[in-house]
Amino acid sequence: MRVDDFDFDLPRQLIADRPAEPRDAARLLEVEAGGLMTGPELTDWHVRDLPGLLKAGDVLVVNDTRVIPARLRGKRGLAGVEIMLHQPVDAGRWRAFARPAKKLSPGDTIVFAEDFTATVIAKGEGGDVEIAFNDPAALADQLQRHGEIPLPPYIDRPDGPDARDLDDYQTMFAAHDGAVAAPTAGLHFTPALLDALTARGVETVRLTLHVGAGTFLPVKSETVEEHVMHAERGVLTAEAAARINAARAAGGRVVAVGTTSLRLLESAAGEDGAVHPFTGSTAIFITPGHRFRVVDLLVTNFHLPRSTLFMLVCAFAGTEWMKQAYAHAIATGYRFYSYGDTSLLHRQTAP
Known part of the structure; x- marks a missing residue:
């Protein structure tokens, strides 16, 4: 595959410099399977609507890494x-x-x-x-x-991160020091939203993947296969694995909050989809053609063109359909990247 196949034009004004206030007021684009002639089903929501989009018995998997001043x-x-x-x-x-x-x-x-x-x-x-x-x-x-908190280079801070960034660039789940970039899908969650999800019957499970600075690096190779991922350290406890497996066995869906949660879950999964405890490093590179074993839905922000993260969402929801979803997001003014809006992707076999 050529890296050029994952390119798109993004207007600079759509790159968010600050998160939405409150955090769960950010917009959310739901991307579901559609028809070959009609394309994906795209629905505009807000993050606060998430409890109504999930079902009792679903399990939400979040990353509790904490960003260090790296x-x-x-x-x-x-x-x-x-x-x-x-x-x-x-x-x-x-x-x-x-x-x-x-x-x-x-x-x-x-x-x-x-x-x-x-x-x-x-x-x-x-x-x-x-x-x-x-x-x-x-x-x-x-x-x-x-x-300093290592804000991504596309967030405009000529004098470095300010006092507000010290809070804005940590998720409410942050507990274990080690990340040098935030698991940004988690930035949208608030205590009130988590309470609403719990009332809906959605369980929350935590894992830890310490996001590395490699997430900032552009893909410089001409082909996807030539790119080498940097390893990142992760922990999925036996208790967390058991809770995820129990939810799946009862018919619940696994909802990964962020590509970091998804990558660790897929690294810890067996061929049968059962999740096993994991402690170590993963350099998993998920591209179109990957067979997903665990995750059913993915909450994820809008990513950079030509990035490994855009390749991952294309693998999850279909390359052509994600291009259509991103075109919709750009046309309707969604905010991109770390402090931007988010999406809810349904796993599917798509164009």
Whole structure:
């Protein structure tokens, strides 16, 4: 498959700089199976309508990762260096994207503050470096003091994230530190919405997938098959797996909140669709042709053209039908990306 097949034009003014207020006031586009001649069935809702779109017995699976202040600004000598952490290696050691990286060499010291430094251990491709911090035990505290919440590059903040972003860029489920990007579908949920879902008879189950900075990276290859995904760490407990399996056995549908939840569920699923406990890393790359084993519905924001996430939603709901859904979203003014609106996709075999 060619990456060009997943391209589309998006007007810059549709990229959201702030989330809707309240969060569940965001728009929601439901995409259901349609006919070959008519295309998908598209219905405009709001996130607060979600309880009415789900059924008693359905299970909502959310990602409870918490975004850490993973962007650091330091100096190598007199030269400024920006570091974006994306994957822990060991205590105090991380893989990161450095900018500019070409002047960094193994052994170089990057100074972030008087008592906060890191040494370059190795260099990889595309600005990837491995660094070791000087005081692993103090790293979490140092990140809180000197790091920034790593907003995506398409959110316009010339001076970096502001005080409002510290709250806006965390979901209500955030509990376990480790993500360097938010699981953005979860940003739409509020306590009131969760209460309404519970009253509807929809169970909520949590898993953890620490979203990596690779989610920001464009696909630079000409073909989909050439692209290499970055691994991300995840945990699905035995209790969570059992609750999901019980809901499925009783006829409930699995509703993944976000592509991160979906990717971990599909990584943890057996051939028969049963979900097993999972602890480790996954680099699963879901593209059209993937056989989904677990997830029946997907709540997900509107993604970048040519991105692995747009490829994933095309795999889930059909490439041509997702192109029609995105054309509808653009024509009717839906807001895109992390702080934007969202969709409810039904899994289907589609054009």
